[in-house]
Amino acid sequence: MSDGGEARRVVSAEREIAAGAARIFELIADPAQQPRWDANDNLAQAEPGQRVRSVGDVFEMTLTHGGVRENRIVEFEEARRIAWLPSERGAQPPGHLWRWELEPLGDNRTRVTHTYDWTDLADEKRLARARATTSEKLRGSVDRLAALAEEE
DSSP: OOHHHHHTTEEEEEEEESSOHHHHHHHHHSGGGHHHHOTTSOEEEOOSSOOOOSTTOEEEEEETTSOEEEEEEEEEETTTEEEEEEEETTSOOOSOEEEEEEEEEETTEEEEEEEEEOTTOOOHHHHHHHHHOOHHHHHHHHHHHHHHHHHO
């Protein structure tokens, strides 16, 4: 595959949010909060008490179609960075990753970058949906996250 094709397998969106990094990170690292900001209408609910604290943690999320995903944390730095590999319960991750990076810009300002990386995704059944996950769709989630963080 050409470099141009590979580049399209990593999409991201970023914006500044008028809230501190710790506040924003709490909304991301607590899976029970994620359906509140998911702009793809993909996440239905997560049981409370699954707040992520380190690499190796796993949280479960129920999707809007009723399926359950296990999400393995592969990157973690409190209030700065979190990334996970989703998979069906009990299965190996198929190779796509969701990442959030927060850069404090002051007491009440944070640059937030949301990335979807499907470079290693080989499951043919998932490719169409991966291709449909655009920067604009990611920006929708970032914007909803901003609205929540800025109001509270």
